[in-house]
Amino acid sequence: MADPRLYQLGTLASLLVYGMGWLDFDITISRAALLLSTVLATQWTCDRLARTRSPSGSSARSALISGLSLCLLLRTNRADLAALAAIVTIAGKFLIRAGGKHLFNPTNGGIVAMLLITNQVWVSPGQWGAPAFFAFLLACAGSLVVNRAARSDVTYAFIVCYAALVFGRSLYLGEPLAIPLHRLESGALLLFTFFMISDPKTTPDSRAGRVLFAALVAFGAWYVQFRLFRTNGLLWSLAACATLVPLIDRLVPGTRYAWAPPRAASTPAPALRAA
Amino acid sequence: MRDGDRTVMTMANDFEGAPKEFAVVIPVPTFLARDQIHVGDKALVDHLDAYSAPRLVEYFDANPCERRMFDSMMPFAAARAPAAQAKDAASLAKALGVTIEATYTVGEYDILILSAQQSAGLEAWLRQNGYRIPAGASEVIGTYLKQNMRFFVAKVNLAEQARLGFSYLRPLQVAYESPKFMLPIRLGMVNAAGPQELFVYALTRNGRVETTNYRTVKLPTDMDLPVYLKHSGEFASFYKAMFARQVENQDGRAVFLEYAWDMRWCDPCAADPLSGDELRQLGVFWIDGGESRPPNVLLSRLHVRYDNAHFPEDLVFQETGDRSNFQGRYVLRHAWTGGDTCSAAAEYRRAVDDRRAREAAGLASLTGWNVADIRKKMGGAVPVRAEPAWWERLWKK
Numbered sequence: 001m002a003d004p005r006l007y008q009l010g011t012l013a014s015l016l017v018y019g020m021g022w023l024d025f026d027i028t029i030s031r032a033a034l035l036l037s038t039v040l041a042t043q044w045t046c047d048r049l050a051r052t053r054s055p056s057g058s059s060a061r062s063a064l065i066s067g068l069s070l071c072l073l074l075r076t077n078r079a080d081l082a083a084l085a086a087i088v089t090i091a092g093k094f095l096i097r098a099g100g101k102h103l104f105n106p107t108n109g110g111i112v113a114m115l116l117i118t119n120q121v122w123v124s125p126g127q128w129g130a131p132a133f134f135a136f137l138l139a140c141a142g143s144l145v146v147n148r149a150a151r152s153d154v155t156y157a158f159i160v161c162y163a164a165l166v167f168g169r170s171l172y173l174g175e176p177l178a179i180p181l182h183r184l185e186s187g188a189l190l191l192f193t194f195f196m197i198s199d200p201k202t203t204p205d206s207r208a209g210r211v212l213f214a215a216l217v218a219f220g221a222w223y224v225q226f227r228l229f230r231t232n233g234l235l236w237s238l239a240a241c242a243t244l245v246p247l248i249d250r251l252v253p254g255t256r257y258a259w260a261p262p263r264a265a266s267t268p269a270p271a272l273r274a275a
Numbered sequence: 276m277r278d279g280d281r282t283v284m285t286m287a288n289d290f291e292g293a294p295k296e297f298a299v300v301i302p303v304p305t306f307l308a309r310d311q312i313h314v315g316d317k318a319l320v321d322h323l324d325a326y327s328a329p330r331l332v333e334y335f336d337a338n339p340c341e342r343r344m345f346d347s348m349m350p351f352a353a354a355r356a357p358a359a360q361a362k363d364a365a366s367l368a369k370a371l372g373v374t375i376e377a378t379y380t381v382g383e384y385d386i387l388i389l390s391a392q393q394s395a396g397l398e399a400w401l402r403q404n405g406y407r408i409p410a411g412a413s414e415v416i417g418t419y420l421k422q423n424m425r426f427f428v429a430k431v432n433l434a435e436q437a438r439l440g441f442s443y444l445r446p447l448q449v450a451y452e453s454p455k456f457m458l459p460i461r462l463g464m465v466n467a468a469g470p471q472e473l474f475v476y477a478l479t480r481n482g483r484v485e486t487t488n489y490r491t492v493k494l495p496t497d498m499d500l501p502v503y504l505k506h507s508g509e510f511a512s513f514y515k516a517m518f519a520r521q522v523e524n525q526d527g528r529a530v531f532l533e534y535a536w537d538m539r540w541c542d543p544c545a546a547d548p549l550s551g552d553e554l555r556q557l558g559v560f561w562i563d564g565g566e567s568r569p570p571n572v573l574l575s576r577l578h579v580r581y582d583n584a585h586f587p588e589d590l591v592f593q594e595t596g597d598r599s600n601f602q603g604r605y606v607l608r609h610a611w612t613g614g615d616t617c618s619a620a621a622e623y624r625r626a627v628d629d630r631r632a633r634e635a636a637g638l639a640s641l642t643g644w645n646v647a648d649i650r651k652k653m654g655g656a657v658p659v660r661a662e663p664a665w666w667e668r669l670w671k672k
Contacts, residue, residue, distance in 0.1 A: 023490075024492060024493065026597070075595065075596075075597070076596060077596065077597060077598055077599055118596070119481050119482075119596050120481075120482075120596035121596055122482070122593070122595040122596045122597070124485060124487075124491075124595065125487050125488075126485065126486050126487045126488055126489050126490055126491060127490055127491070128490070129489075129490040129525070129526075129528060129529065172421065173417075173418040173421045173422065174414060174417050174418050174421070175418050175588075176414075176587065178587035178588075179587050179588045181587075182488070182587045182588055183488070183588070186488075228454060229453075229454040229455045229456070229457075230454065231487050231593045
């Protein structure tokens with residue numbers, strides 16, 4: 001089947017148009033253009049320097065996904081910081097590697113790095129609002145169908161664990177169920193669940209490893225959000241847990257993921273068989 | 276005021292009953308020592324309100340917007356029970372599992388810091404001590420107690436109030452350090468008949484404040500509106516209708532940003548920026564008394580209309596890095612009413628007619644008012660001063 005990233009690109013682009021047109025996202029067309037062109041330029045430069053051989057257009061697709069995610073998540077008044085974020089996002093893939101693959105989900109790594117080095121960037125997790133939620137959910141569910149190849153197990157495991165923690169806390173405190181439901185009805189959470197943590201390149205290679213990884217990310221996110229009372233628990237937790245992936249891969253080894261099976265391969269990659 | 280983990284919360288409210296009926300019960304994240312509680316000056320909150328109020332580009336002496344204040348407090352009517360002996364009170368509290376961690380008299384308020392094992396105990400204690408707690412409050416109280424939050428309970432000490440000579444209730448201020456940047460609104464909704472109105476004025480150093488668990492939406496601004504809005508009361512009713520309409524458009528689930536501005540200036544100014552001294556009283560601790568430079572303070576004004584159905588959980592905030600300025604600003608363009616002498620006048624009049632039509636349509640879509648009614652209020656065509664006929668100008672009388 002076609003590269004699942006095409007569906008991702010389509011969904012992210014429509015979400016961005018919707019966010020800019022209807023949800024007053026704090027991002028202008030010129031800022032989006034700056035982010036997208038910077039990720040592409042950085043990807044091209046890094047490919048040249050690293051002499052990577054990827055199928056034509058393949059690395060550009062990944063870079064565009066990262067760029068669109070940055071447009072959806074990253075906010076700053078300053079164009080130079082936006083461009084820096086785009087560079088860090090892509091360059092991080094080439095610079096921070098372990099066991100032959102990049103360590104951080106590019107967008108996640110880029111945003112967390114920017115949040116660490118300056119207080120002039122921020123992420124607005126509340127900006128999606130509830131009316132957008134169900135349309136968004138539909139689009140994300142669609143990505144699961146198209147993306148069967150792309151290891152949706154991590155998505156399922158994460159959302160189950162996170163929902164259990166959020167509901168569990170509310171039940172313990174005696175809060176009405178409307179509260180945990182409202183917390184889960186979040187566009188930012190969906191974007192994270194379906195487009196960030198599901199990144200097959202930065203999750204563990206084995207299924208058991210991915211489920212463990214998802215559970216750790218869920219716990220970390222919940223802890224940051226509801227025990228430390230800090231914003232963006234999802235992003236912090238994913239970045240922290242990503243550093244454990246090489247260890248998980250060593251403990252529970254599995255097959256490395258490739259976006260498209262090599263043409264000469266006689267058997268398709270196991271993950272793609274269902275598609 | 277919020278900076279890092281430091282918070283100074285100033286609570287003003289529009290309670291209109293007799294002072295002896297007033298009481299406030301709010302969950303606070305930490306224990307509060309006597310020095311962390313202060314009674315502020317109401318004028319400070321009024322000044323903040325005036326400075327950040329939505330404005331017409333023409334200036335008026337009076338603030339056109341309705342005056343309402345930051346009321347995160349939930350005024351419970353407190354019918355006073357006969358004062359129990361202090362010793363009895365403590366032991367009674369203990370029997371109910373309620374610990375009175377501290378009692379203070381600050382200004383005209385008697386203040387208690389309570390913690391409790393169980394919500395039912397705290398509810399019973401509050402009832403026994405003359406607080407009219409609404410049914411259902413116990414569940415909400417329980418969820419805060421389980422998070423180890425304390426309850427801050429304040430009543431007016433009538434003797435102190437008489438001695439101090441204030442005829443109104445001054446705002447209470449509390450200063451504490453906690454990672455929680457939130458506003459408990461759930462207790463106040465327990466017995467609320469309809470939606471409640473809340474204004475939050477946040478003073479920060481880095482950037483604008485927004486909610487992280489609800490959408491923060493900027494109100495429509497920079498519109499040309501019909502000039503009749505300058506008449507007394509019209510702007511206030513426009514703003515009220517516009518706000519109600521925007522709440523509806525957002526399905527009742529959004530928090531609205533009305534103002535975000537660097538406190539060093541304003542343009543246009545609805546009122547002067549607050550002085551360094553006023554800001555320090557509101558909790559801006561990073562202003563040094565002797566500092567001559569203007570303070571680095573950003574004011575965000577959030578306005579929310581909330582009820583249980585649309586705001587199930589407490590408001591959680593974050594300070595963003597956004598330093599861009601935003602204000603509710605509405606433009607009245609007065610048409611030229613001079614005589615019809617220049618050649619471009621006809622064209623101008625047509626343009627004015629178009630503009631007036633746009634203003635009427637814009638006002639209708641912002642407020643949901645009927646266009647025909649608006650047109651009627653705007654009157655007919657722009658009145659034109661009668662010019663003397665050409666022959667009248669030939670021979671002066």
